[in-house]
Amino acid sequence: AQSVAQPEDQVNVAEGNPLTVKCTYSVSGNPYLFWYVQYPNRGLQFLLKYITGDNLVKGSYGFEAEFNKSQTSFHLKKPSALVSDSALYFCAVRDPKAAGNKLTFGGGTRVLVKP
Amino acid sequence: DTGVSQDPRHKITKRGQNVTFRCDPISEHNRLYWYRQTLGQGPEFLTYFQNEAQLEKSRLLSDRFSAERPKGSFSTLEIQRTEQGDSAMYLCASSLVGGGIYEQYFGPGTRLTVT
Numbered sequence: 001a002q003s004v005a006q007p008e009d010q011v012n013v014a015e016g017n018p019l020t021v022k023c024t025y026s027v028s029g030n031p032y033l034f035w036y037v038q039y040p041n042r043g044l045q046f047l048l049k050y051i052t053g054d055n056l057v058k059g060s061y062g063f064e065a066e067f068n069k070s071q072t073s074f075h076l077k078k079p080s081a082l083v084s085d086s087a088l089y090f091c092a093v094r095d096p097k098a099a100g101n102k103l104t105f106g107g108g109t110r111v112l113v114k115p
Numbered sequence: 116d117t118g119v120s121q122d123p124r125h126k127i128t129k130r131g132q133n134v135t136f137r138c139d140p141i142s143e144h145n146r147l148y149w150y151r152q153t154l155g156q157g158p159e160f161l162t163y164f165q166n167e168a169q170l171e172k173s174r175l176l177s178d179r180f181s182a183e184r185p186k187g188s189f190s191t192l193e194i195q196r197t198e199q200g201d202s203a204m205y206l207c208a209s210s211l212v213g214g215g216i217y218e219q220y221f222g223p224g225t226r227l228t229v230t
Contacts, residue, residue, distance in 0.1 A: 004157075032217055043119070043206055043221040044158070051217055090157050094217070099171065101210065102148065103219060105157030 002027040002095045006106035014114055019081040021109045023074045023091030032094040033074040034103065035065055037087050044090065050074060061085070081113045117141075119222035121207050127228045128197055135193045136225045140209030147190050148219060149182055151175065152204040164190060165212070197229045 003026045013019050025031055032051050036044040048059025050067045058064045065076045074091060088110050092103040120139045128134050140147050145166050150158035161180070162172045166187040176182075179197075184190040194201055204226050208219040 034218060036221070041223075041226070043121075043223040044208075046218045046220060049218050092157075101146070101212075101217070101219075102160040102163060102171065103150075103158075104160070107157050108155070 002031075002093050002098070002104045004091050004093050004104055004106035006089075006091055006109045008109050009107075010110045010112065012112045012114065013081050015083050016080050019076075019078040019085065019111065019113070021076040021089050021091075021111060023076065023106060024072050025074060025091070025093040026072065027093055027095045029095060029097045031074075032096055032101075033065075033067060034092040034094070035059065035063070035074075035076050036090045036092060036105075038090065038108075039087050047076070047089075081111075083113050083115055086111055086113045119207055119209055119220055121205075121222040121225050123225055124223060125226045125228075127230065130197055130199060130229055132197055133193065133195045134197060134227065135191055136205055136207075136227075138190045138192070138207030138222060140189070140207070141211075141220055142188075144209035144211045144220075145187070146210045146212055146219075147184055148208040148210075149190070149192050150206040150208065152206055152224070153202075158206055161192075194227075197227075199229045202227055202229045 035047040055067045091106045122137045148163040149161040152158040164184040179195045182192045204224045206224045207222045210219045
C-alpha cells in the first residue's frame, strides 16, 4: 500500500525567506510524486511532479522539489516566499505498478507567509 | 481548454435525501476520478473511470454511492439516503493516459452539507 506523510500541520515563514514543506512517502516500487496547492474553497492546483530523471524538479510559481530516494522524501521548496503563497499544500504519491493511477495524498500542510 | 468543471459548487441537503453531482472533465482526457475531502484532511480516492468503464472503487464507496460516466465524457456521482457523515468536499479530476502526462487536474469541487 502507498502512503504519504506530511509531518508539519503548519509552516510559518516571513515574506522573502526560504520556504520548505516536508513530505515523506512509502510505496513498493519507484514512485511518481506530486505537489498540489489548494486555496480556500477551491480545488487542487498542480504545482510539480517527479517521474524520473533529475532529482530536482522545477514547477509553477517558482516552486521546486527534491526527490531523495534513500530518505524517501520529496520536500517542496521556494527560495523566497510571497504572502500570496499562503495556502494549503498537499503531497501525493502514485505507485506506477498499481492498476489505474489513483493518487494517495498526505494530510496537508498549511503555509502562512507573514509580511 | 476550460479545465475541469463541477456542478453544483455547493449543496445543502437534509439527511435521507438523495443528491447528484456532475463533473465535466477536460475534453480530451480519458480518465476521470472522484475524491472526497473532509475538513483538514487530504483528498481520498473514491473511484475512477477509463472512458466509460468504472475500473476501481474504494472501500469508502458504500452501496449508497454510485458513479457513472455513460458516454465517456461527463460523470455523475449520486449519494442515496445521505447521512451527516457524507458532508465533505467532493472533488473530480481528469487525466490523459499516455503522452507523458502523469498529473491529474482537479475541478473546484462540490461542497456537500448534510443537515
